[in-house]
Amino acid sequence: MSLALDLALCALITGVALATVAGGGIFRAIIFFITYGLFVAIGWARLGAFDVALAEAAIGAGLTGVLLLAAHGRLRRMRTKAVAGNTGLNLPAALAGAAVAGALGWAWFALPAPSVPDLSQAMTDSGVGNPVTAVLLNFRAWDTLLESIVLLAALLGVWMLARDEDWNTPLGPRYHALSGGVLVSFGRLLPPVGLVFGAYLVWAGAESIGGAFQGGTVLAAVGLVALMANVLPAPQISQSGLRVALVLGPGVFLGAGLVAAALGGEFLSIAPDVAKAVIVTIEIALSMSIAVTLALLVIGPPVDAEGRP
Structure with a gap:
């Protein structure tokens, strides 16, 4: 079968x-x-x-x-x-x-x-039970940090396609035009479920299936559906909360590495007794940045009143 x-x-x-x-x-x-x-x-x-x-x-x-x-x-x-x-x-x-x-x-x-090498001792020192999270946030933390920065740089590259006079206009008005009766109802029902599921994926990623990328992607999809259904207003680049969310993940990740170096260790080296708490904190911050960045990448650059970039 x-x-x-x-x-x-x-x-x-x-x-x-x-x-x-x-x-x-x-x-x-x-x-x-x-x-x-x-x-x-x-x-x-x-x-x-x-x-x-x-x-x-x-x-x-x-x-x-x-x-x-x-x-x-x-x-x-x-x-x-x-x-x-x-x-x-x-x-x-x-x-x-x-x-x-x-x-x-x-x-x-x-x-x-x-x-396949024996990683049993390394997994114990990593502080988490999910081998994927251990690899991404501990064994190859340098790569993950740079990937989060590259994702932010990609969004900045997309925004650079906009004209200077359009930078204060709302993002994503063309997605509002896609709304309809069924989509509006779907956009009102999905966000609460999606928020809970996305948060669960982030929290569970330390020990089982999930993680910042999976949870952040779910949250980004929920935000886009809510935007298309006119449940959420179109965001603007000038919003301070939006900018904070974009840099929160890389900032917390970089800060954790600098603190580890200041305490006498190596950059991004996490002590086993605090590894889980640090990794979960980084995962939560990364999930917020990933969600906002992916949603804004899909929305695209600012456009004028006629929808032209």
Whole structure:
């Protein structure tokens, strides 16, 4: 039964992937792409990588889907040729995808199996029970800190696309235009559930499935739905609370590293007796920054009254 389920899942992932890159029509490709993200998330869950499955569902089928749908709607309003035409097969993309899949398949069977070191003592010293959180916030904390800074830098790069005179205008008015009766009801019901679930993912990430990235992504998706349903007002770059939330995660992370260095240790070295408390504090701060940054990346740069960036 398990083998049949896995084979069926592989067939669905392959079929949806082919429909995404080889089918005609942009809107159809977007819908298949979102479906592909959901099936891949199920595949990761079948492999036991539940943290990756949560991230794939939230990013691949959630935020990226919203971004692509908004881009498609804007292209239709602009009456571009890309939407009016382009109904044939995208053969180059299909061939490129098949080549990548073939190379990955060859690597899986040809390369030797990696050795797994014994991390039992290291996990004890890390202060947390979730090995993913231990790696991200303790064993390779430098990489995670830089990744949070790069995410913020990406948002600043998107904002630089705006004209100077538009920096004081609200963000995301084109998302308000997507609201409707069903979406408004959904936008009022989802935020309380999403807030609880996102907070749980952050808190549980220290010992089990979850973490700052998964929880922050859920919170970002909830915020976008509330924005699209006109439940939340459009944010502005000049809002002080927004700016504090953006730098809170990297700031707390950097501060923890400096405190560790000032106490006689190495930068970002956390003592085992306080490791869990420090990691949970960093995770909470990072989740807030990740949620705000991802939502603002999807919203895009400030626009003028006519929706032009």
